[in-house]
Amino acid sequence: MGVAGEDGLVTYHYEVMRPRDWVDSRFIAYLMKSNWFTGELIKRERGIGAGGKGNVRTTEVPFSVLKTIDSYIPETDEQRAIADYLDQETTQIDVLVATQEELIRLLRERQAAIADAEFQRTEGKRTMTVRQTLVPLARRSVPGTGVVTAYRDGVVTLRTNRRADGYTMSAAEAGYQGVIPGDIVFHALDGFAGAVGIADSEGQCSPVYHVCSPRYDDDAEYLSLLIRYMGTSGFLSSQAPSTRQRSVDFRNWGTFARVPLVLPTVEHQKSFVEEYRQQTTQIDTLIAKAEEHIALAKERRSALITAAVTGQFDVRAAKKGARV
The missing domain is CATH 3.90.220.20 (DNA methylase specificity domains)
Structure with missing residues (x-):
């Protein structure tokens, strides 16, 4: 779910919608990404009986169902303020996630390099x-x-x-x-x-x-x-x-x-396995921590979007507080 940045084509699996003149498309996109909206979709998915699994990813939800979801839409200025705030905050979170994902990529490369160095060597084998x-x-x-x-x-x-x-x-x-x-x-x-x-x-x-x-x-x-x-x-x-x-x-x-x-010799095999265990255990620990940081960041991102679009806090006040 998102706002299209350019003209193009999509498959029949997508619903393409255009907001009314008084609606900020970014606000609607955030609203439809919120936990609240997902919960409403799950309720309707169960209602239309498409698998009954309670998982919106298993069902195509047509616009005729989407339009039955009632939501409070604030005035246009407030929509823009919410969207501006979320653009700024989610971008910061996305940067943190991307940094952790890059760390994981580098750690996995390091892990692969240990195996490359051992198994590509043929001398003395x-x-x-x-x-x-x-x-x-x-x-x-x-x-x-x-x-x-x-x-x-x-x-x-x-x-x-x-x-x-x-x-x-x-x-x-x-x-x-x-x-x-x-x-x-x-x-x-x-x-x-x-x-x-x-x-x-x-x-x-x-x-x-x-x-x-x-x-x-x-x-x-x-x-x-x-x-x-x-x-x-x-x-x-x-x-x-x-x-x-x-x-x-x-x-x-x-x-x-x-x-x-x-x-290689049996002695080398045993020493390599011991060294490999130690190094990969350290790398796996670092990867697990990075994955935990990513999960927490994504959870915070989702909670922030939900709280902002459902009016649980005033984004204008939050912006002023951030400047102090």
């Missing part, structure tokens, strides 16, 4: 294949245990640790295999996008996964980080045929087993 390095486990699954999923961020955990709904479940759990903490779990269709890591939970996973352990003394966490890097850097995409858009099929163990791995 030996070349092995997955078959020579990993052993597929194929444990018997325990019926009724939780389902383990490898996510694209490298976390391998029970689905219930993240969310319980939204998954397609097999009633018979045919071909499922057991997983225990410490296993290397690779998603044969999504591993190219980073869905590989060390399991932190006991459970079972579908046959689309390869559940493995090191064949020799190699560090399991180093191997999982290396394979994940090979996926996110695009290397795995060149190693197997594609079965769907932006996917690579490694369900055949023989195909996956041929993938080459370039490995």
Whole structure:
């Protein structure tokens, strides 16, 4: 929702409206962004029965419904004063948000650079294949245990640790295999996008996964980080045929087993994993703090807009107070 800055075209998903002569378009835009207006939309969405989910993002709300929302509209001068005030205040908040987003981008670049420096270096390393390095486990699954999923961020955990709904479940759990903490779990269709890591939970996973352990003394966490890097850097995409858009099929163990791995000594693997944990933990902490600042800023922005357009405070008085 916003005020168009230039002529153009939009799809049929949009409602294009023009305010009456005595209405400031910026004020109306802020009004329609407010928590109050969103609440009114949710009420009407439930009323028109389009899914009944209470989420305005799931329903197209036509103008015939929008125009049923009654709101007090102040005089034109006050509308402009509110819009001017919100333009100034929200711009300041948006700058703070953009600064934190840039910090997160730089932190993620730093995190990626650590992996680049390690896994792009080949000096003093030996070349092995997955078959020579990993052993597929194929444990018997325990019926009724939780389902383990490898996510694209490298976390391998029970689905219930993240969310319980939204998954397609097999009633018979045919071909499922057991997983225990410490296993290397690779998603044969999504591993190219980073869905590989060390399991932190006991459970079972579908046959689309390869559940493995090191064949020799190699560090399991180093191997999982290396394979994940090979996926996110695009290397795995060149190693197997594609079965769907932006996917690579490694369900055949023989195909996956041929993938080459370039490995340093076991001692170096262990020292790198320790250093990587420390540095990424620090970076993740900084990212979490930045994300918290962003969430608080956006919450304040939303609350400020709602309070201003619904007359909860006098913006003229707020401006005078700011100058003192």
